[in-house]
Amino acid sequence: MKRKRQFMVFIDPVIRDAVIFASMLSLLTLGLTLNYLTTKVPNFSHGSFASIGMMTMLTMTAAFNQPAYLSLLPAFLLGGFAALALYLLVLRPLISRDASLVSQMIATIAFELILIAVLNIYADYFTQTFKVQSRGFLIRRFDVRILGEPGVFIIAPALAVSTVFLLYLLLNKTRFGIGLRAAIENPSLAGTLGINVKRAYTFSWFLAGGLGGVAGSLLALWFQGSPNYGSELLISIFAAAIVGGLQNIYGAVAGGYLLGLVEVLGTRQLGLTFGPWITVYRPLIPILAMAITLLLLPQGLVSLRLRGVFKQVQRGGSE
Amino acid sequence: MIDEQLIIFLSNVLAYVAIYLMVNVSLNFEYGFTGIPNFGKVLAVAGGAFVVGAVPGRILASQLNLFAGYRAVQDNPVLAECLSTLVQVKPKLMESIDYIEDNAVVVDCVRRVLVNDPLLSISLLVASVGLAALVGAGLGFIASYPSIRLREDYLAMTLLAMGEFLRQVGYLDRTLVGGTLGVAVPDPYGWLGVFRPYASTLIMLTVAVLFFLYVRAVTYSPAGRVLRAVRDSEMAAEVLGIDVVRVKQKVLVVSSMMAAVAGALWAFNSVAVIANTYDRFTWTFWPWVMVIIGGAGNNRGVLLGTLVFVILRQAILTYNYLLEPFIPFSIVWLDRLLFGIALIIVLIIRPQGIVPEKPTPAISFEKIRKMVQKS
Numbered sequence: 001m002k003r004k005r006q007f008m009v010f011i012d013p014v015i016r017d018a019v020i021f022a023s024m025l026s027l028l029t030l031g032l033t034l035n036y037l038t039t040k041v042p043n044f045s046h047g048s049f050a051s052i053g054m055m056t057m058l059t060m061t062a063a064f065n066q067p068a069y070l071s072l073l074p075a076f077l078l079g080g081f082a083a084l085a086l087y088l089l090v091l092r093p094l095i096s097r098d099a100s101l102v103s104q105m106i107a108t109i110a111f112e113l114i115l116i117a118v119l120n121i122y123a124d125y126f127t128q129t130f131k132v133q134s135r136g137f138l139i140r141r142f143d144v145r146i147l148g149e150p151g152v153f154i155i156a157p158a159l160a161v162s163t164v165f166l167l168y169l170l171l172n173k174t175r176f177g178i179g180l181r182a183a184i185e186n187p188s189l190a191g192t193l194g195i196n197v198k199r200a201y202t203f204s205w206f207l208a209g210g211l212g213g214v215a216g217s218l219l220a221l222w223f224q225g226s227p228n229y230g231s232e233l234l235i236s237i238f239a240a241a242i243v244g245g246l247q248n249i250y251g252a253v254a255g256g257y258l259l260g261l262v263e264v265l266g267t268r269q270l271g272l273t274f275g276p277w278i279t280v281y282r283p284l285i286p287i288l289a290m291a292i293t294l295l296l297l298p299q300g301l302v303s304l305r306l307r308g309v310f311k312q313v314q315r316g317g318s319e
Numbered sequence: 320m321i322d323e324q325l326i327i328f329l330s331n332v333l334a335y336v337a338i339y340l341m342v343n344v345s346l347n348f349e350y351g352f353t354g355i356p357n358f359g360k361v362l363a364v365a366g367g368a369f370v371v372g373a374v375p376g377r378i379l380a381s382q383l384n385l386f387a388g389y390r391a392v393q394d395n396p397v398l399a400e401c402l403s404t405l406v407q408v409k410p411k412l413m414e415s416i417d418y419i420e421d422n423a424v425v426v427d428c429v430r431r432v433l434v435n436d437p438l439l440s441i442s443l444l445v446a447s448v449g450l451a452a453l454v455g456a457g458l459g460f461i462a463s464y465p466s467i468r469l470r471e472d473y474l475a476m477t478l479l480a481m482g483e484f485l486r487q488v489g490y491l492d493r494t495l496v497g498g499t500l501g502v503a504v505p506d507p508y509g510w511l512g513v514f515r516p517y518a519s520t521l522i523m524l525t526v527a528v529l530f531f532l533y534v535r536a537v538t539y540s541p542a543g544r545v546l547r548a549v550r551d552s553e554m555a556a557e558v559l560g561i562d563v564v565r566v567k568q569k570v571l572v573v574s575s576m577m578a579a580v581a582g583a584l585w586a587f588n589s590v591a592v593i594a595n596t597y598d599r600f601t602w603t604f605w606p607w608v609m610v611i612i613g614g615a616g617n618n619r620g621v622l623l624g625t626l627v628f629v630i631l632r633q634a635i636l637t638y639n640y641l642l643e644p645f646i647p648f649s650i651v652w653l654d655r656l657l658f659g660i661a662l663i664i665v666l667i668i669r670p671q672g673i674v675p676e677k678p679t680p681a682i683s684f685e686k687i688r689k690m691v692q693k694s
Binding site: 042090094097102107109110112114121125232277287291 | 663666
């Protein structure tokens with residue numbers, strides 16, 4: 001036990017930042033990719049689902065003094081309902097009217113405007129009612145400690161890994177999951193075979209929004225939260241999704257972990273190498289990753305076959 | 320009191336209509352006519368504004384030898400007057416002056432020089448706007464390069480990311496435009512005295528009308544039909560021998576130039592550049608709202624959309640004290656809520672906007688009638 005303690009103490013704080021950030025980024029990327037697979041539209045309001053989770057966590061802990069991990073459930077439900085509202089009230093009417101892809105993207109942006117407004121109105125209301133700061137809040141004190149470590153440092157990666165595992169089971173071992181995959185691969189054929197495509201899509205939107213909410217609420221336990229946090233995170237989510245290839249959810253998780261770790265650890269390494277002035281260019285990392293992926297490997301990580309890497313690099317530029 | 324408020328309201332409306340018309344016309348050029356979903360409109364606008372924040376003040380100050388400190392510029396009566404009392408408070412200014420640290424001092428001195436020199440002021444304005452246009456063109460090209468060949472959703476995501484990047488760097492890096500505090504900008508309209516705001520608005524309106532007429536002329540020309548061909552069916556356009564990627568790149572470069580000019584003029588109008596005000600809501604999403612509500616692919620629609628949006632929004636902001644008793648939250652969030660809902664409703668019920676796009680005649684009907692009569 002004593003040796004273990006010693007080992008734990010030596011964990012660099014930046015490693016904690018990196019692991020928590022990367023795990024939650026991968027959950028968000030997974031949700032974005034899942035939505036993209038179903039309706040073929042990148043959801044520009046996906047970041048704000050995380051903000052919803054964040055505000056839920058703040059409300060449950062700082063205002064109602066509930067245990068921190070109890071608020072994962074309302075965060076999941078609220079995030080899921082927000083995603084459902086976007087899918088059922090906004091996107092489905094647009095799709096049924098044959099709206100163009102750009103129209104659908106703008107509709108998700110409009111939804112983002114509404115979410116940001118609602119979240120900020122709620123933040124104002126929250127501060128007025130409970131006299132607790134709701135912008136730039138830090139609520140690490142509500143976290144539990146596991147083995148001398150902050151709980152979120154253990155639970156965030158565990159949750160990300162188990163989510164992927166459960167999703168794997170769902171998509172491969174259950175009738176409903178196989179139906180969902182069929183609905184993604186070929187909606188009209190799946191429809192003819194008696195699979196309720198709309199219900200499958202509705203479920204996947206709910207799930208993606210819920211995972212976004214959970215990710216946001218765990219992020220709130222470690223990083224400084226605000227009602228606009230998720231909206232600012234959107235760039236990293238897109239970058240991770242593009243690096244992951246927007247083809248399947250495993251690529252998304254890989255992209256999320258890769259970019260999350262690179263963003264936090266890479267920034268620190270650059271700061272150590274070149275001096276602290278360079279750390280302000282942290283936003284450049286996801287953008288560069290995005291640009292390099294699109295230029296060299298437009299299909300993303302999942303298209304990487306170790307044997308064919310060089311061929312891919314040669315071909316990638318002209319694709 | 321009421322009259323004064325009305326005048327403020329009207330002058331705000333004019334200024335915002337001018338600036339947003341520039342941005343919207345360029346966005347309509349990209350999206351409405353060519354089909355490029357530029358969700359990073361803010362990039363070029365911020366680029367233009369940052370050029371104005373970073374470059375002209377530095378150049379003028381170094382021309383005046385201001386950075387060498389008070390001792391070096393003592394002989395210049397204008398600068399000596401501007402600095403003499405400050406030097407007693409802050410002795411460091413004797414030896415050296417820094418553009419960011421002592422920004423207020425530098426810009427104040429430069430302004431005093433500009434007030435007495437209309438010719439220098441005008442050339443400053445023209446040169447800065449020109450430089451901003453060049454930078455905007457470069458930004459438009461670089462930002463779209465990785466994804467211009469890919470599908471529009473990839474392009475949209477990349478452009479959005481690129482747009483956010485410049486604001487974040489400007490906000491976090493103090494050396495560019497002063498970071499969180501921002502920088503003041505030399506005032507090229509200062510020599511006009513009390514007419515300054517009118518002159519600035521007039522210049523912006525003129526440029527906006529020029530952009531409007533330019534895009535109108537392009538879209539009525541054969542080149543406009545090329546753009547529409549690219550928008551409506553890329554494959555068909557390629558079959559007809561149109562280099563789709565090149566057309567898109569050209570359109571992005573030209574419209575980014577326009578947006579950068581808009582950003583530069585806006586920075587001169589507000590005589591300050593604060594990086595955080597160049598966010599994606601103000602300079603990407605609002606223009607999209609206006610273009611979509613007005614009617615994309617249609618110059619008159621965009622004009623109408625801009626007018627409706629700006630007047631409504633300014634009315635909300637100016638007369639907020641009338642609304643305040645009825646809504647229990649800060650008025651700043653009301654416009655996002657309202658226009659977000661309005662945008663969704665328009666997209667579902669009337670996707671073509673208030674004024675739908677009409678086919679433009681290849682030649683005017685007058686000419687056709689004459690030709691028919693001749694034959």
